[in-house]
Amino acid sequence: MRPILLSxxxxxxxxxxxxxxxxxxxxxxxxxxxxxxxxxxASQGRVLQIIEKIQSRLVRPGPGGKPAPDLATSWTPNSxxxxxxxxxxxGVRFHxxxxxxxxxxxxxxxxxxxxxxxxxxxxxxxxxxxxxxTGPLSVxxxxxxxxxxxxxxxxxxxxxxxxxxxxxxxxxxxxxTGPFKVEKFDPDGITTLVANEDYWEGPPALARIEVIGVPDxxxxxxxxxGGQLDMERGIAPMMRRALDKSLRxxxxxxxxGNWMGLAFRTDVPPFDDPRVxxxxxxxxxxxxMLQLALDGGGVISCDTPxxxxxxxxxxxECPANPERARQLLAExxxxxGVDVDVHVSALDPxxxxxxxxxxxxxxxxxxxVNLINAAADGYWSNVWMKKDAFSTSWGERPADQALNEAxxxxxxxxxxxxxxxxxxxxxxxxxxxLDFKRRRALYIEAQEYLxxxxxxxxxxxxxxxVVLSNRVTHFDPVxxxxxxxxxxxxxx
Numbered sequence: 379m380r381p382i383l384l385s386x387x388x389x390x391x392x393x394x395x396x397x398x399x400x401x402x403x404x405x406x407x408x409x410x411x412x413x414x415x416x417x418x419x420a421s422q423g424r425v426l427q428i429i430e431k432i433q434s435r436l437v438r439p440g441p442g443g444k445p446a447p448d449l450a451t452s453w454t455p456n457s458x459x460x461x462x463x464x465x466x467x468x469g470v471r472f473h474x475x476x477x478x479x480x481x482x483x484x485x486x487x488x489x490x491x492x493x494x495x496x497x498x499x500x501x502x503x504x505x506x507x508x509x510x511x512t513g514p515l516s517v518x519x520x521x522x523x524x525x526x527x528x529x530x531x532x533x534x535x536x537x538x539x540x541x542x543x544x545x546x547x548x549x550x551x552x553x554x555t556g557p558f559k560v561e562k563f564d565p566d567g568i569t570t571l572v573a574n575e576d577y578w579e580g581p582p583a584l585a586r587i588e589v590i591g592v593p594d595x596x597x598x599x600x601x602x603x604g605g606q607l608d609m610e611r612g613i614a615p616m617m618r619r620a621l622d623k624s625l626r627x628x629x630x631x632x633x634x635g636n637w638m639g640l641a642f643r644t645d646v647p648p649f650d651d652p653r654v655x656x657x658x659x660x661x662x663x664x665x666x667m668l669q670l671a672l673d674g675g676g677v678i679s680c681d682t683p684x685x686x687x688x689x690x691x692x693x694x695e696c697p698a699n700p701e702r703a704r705q706l707l708a709e710x711x712x713x714x715g716v717d718v719d720v721h722v723s724a725l726d727p728x729x730x731x732x733x734x735x736x737x738x739x740x741x742x743x744x745x746x747v748n749l750i751n752a753a754a755d756g757y758w759s760n761v762w763m764k765k766d767a768f769s770t771s772w773g774e775r776p777a778d779q780a781l782n783e784a785x786x787x788x789x790x791x792x793x794x795x796x797x798x799x800x801x802x803x804x805x806x807x808x809x810x811x812l813d814f815k816r817r818r819a820l821y822i823e824a825q826e827y828l829x830x831x832x833x834x835x836x837x838x839x840x841x842x843x844v845v846l847s848n849r850v851t852h853f854d855p856v857x858x859x860x861x862x863x864x865x866x867x868x869x870x
Contacts, residue, residue: 402588424536443860463518464518484511498790505531540554594754609846618843632844633687634841640720646766653710667736681837714744723757793834
């Protein structure tokens with residue numbers, strides 16, 4: 379009955395058409411990039427919890443995760459998928475009052491694909507070799523090879539459109555075309571956003587959003603429970619039953635392509651030996667780890683980063699086999715087992731649990747894991763890609779992007795420094811294959827190859843738990859990336 383009652387309440391409290399924005403919505407972010415936090419969507423330090431509300435993409439996730447129009451109203455490929463034409467939405471204005479046109483789109487994408495700029499988003503669209511205006515509201519993108527899934531890549535949450543020439547100031551101005559605009563940016567404190575009443579989809583229901591920097595996950599939850607926040611994402615699974623029974627809160631369970639796991643650098647011993655890496659994969663009891671870390675709130679993944687509902691997902695079996703893992707370690711020169719240090723952090727409340735579960739499971743194969751607790755503040759700058767083994771997490775991406783960005787030899791954010799020419803070739807061949815069935819078979823083969831060869835353990839994809847205060851309405855149970863923030867309301 380409770381979901382029905384909530385739906386009725388939402389209808390009764392719906393914002394009347396034409397009503398002025400009102401109310402303040404408050405939530406936190408984890409200050410993961412510390413002093414490097416930025417409103418530049420293409421930078422390493424981008425704060426997506428802010429950027430998602432202030433800047434828009436050409437293409438956004440629609441129903442079922444399929445590409446839907448945002449700042450682009452339509453797109454058309456040529457016969458072999460090497461040239462794409464996009465029509466840009468008319469009548470859209472940036473927060474500074476300037477009109478969006480094709481020049482802004484060209485500038486934004488050129489900036490990302492420039493290797494000298496070093497954007498982490500480049501991996502998603504580096505197949506674009508040339509982009510130019512073909513009219514005031516139309517652009518043409520030329521690719522280095524056929525690529526049938528370009529619109530999927532353009533859904534990347536970092537590929538936001540910014541005003542032409544704003545690259546030197548966007549990190550603090552945050553100017554975009556989104557439903558909210560920046561009043562004050564303070565990543566360590568409170569960032570204040572105000573309604574953009576000229577937003578092309580109509581004025582937001584909310585007058586203000588406050589995004590508060592709180593590095594520690596437990597502190598964020600306590601702030602929510604204390605009434606200081608209206609939302610907290612990524613709630614620890616052990617809290618699910620208690621929160622779900624409370625009439626003070628709303629609990630949403632949202633299946634996602636987000637994943638978390640453990641990364642082992644393949645360029646350093648002992649992880650540079652593929653037999654050791656395979657042994658690591660074989661030690662993991664994924665069902666047990668999912669129960670311990672998320673109370674079952676996820677989907678088992680056999681070390682593929684591809685989301686469970688993705689059309690290219692490889693369905694695999696991956697039972698634990700500690701006996702075989704011991705044999706592989708002996709073959710690699712470790713007959714008495716091996717000692718490894720793994721860095722975890724309370725930046726995500728599930729990371730330490732995953733670490734402890736892995737420590738116990740790996741011991742069955744003779745792998746002695748020493749867990750090292752790292753500070754949450756600045757984790758991405760000081761631990762990630764710096765230590766030999768560490769906890770990690772990635773947001774949802776289309777299959778091609780998920781595989782390329784984290785595992786291709788040339789990827790800037792290849793966190794395990796994995797380099798494998800066969801894997802690279804499978805991805806490159808898949809991108810150029812215009813026949814869907816053959817393309818899908820290639821992506822599946824690439825995932826199967828990765829499953830026992832990579833340096834990354836991906837035990838599951840996360841069913842995200844989002845808890846809301848009861849004053850929040852019109853908050854759809856969709857992944858972060860697909861939420862329509864201009865529709866969210868609060869009732870005082």
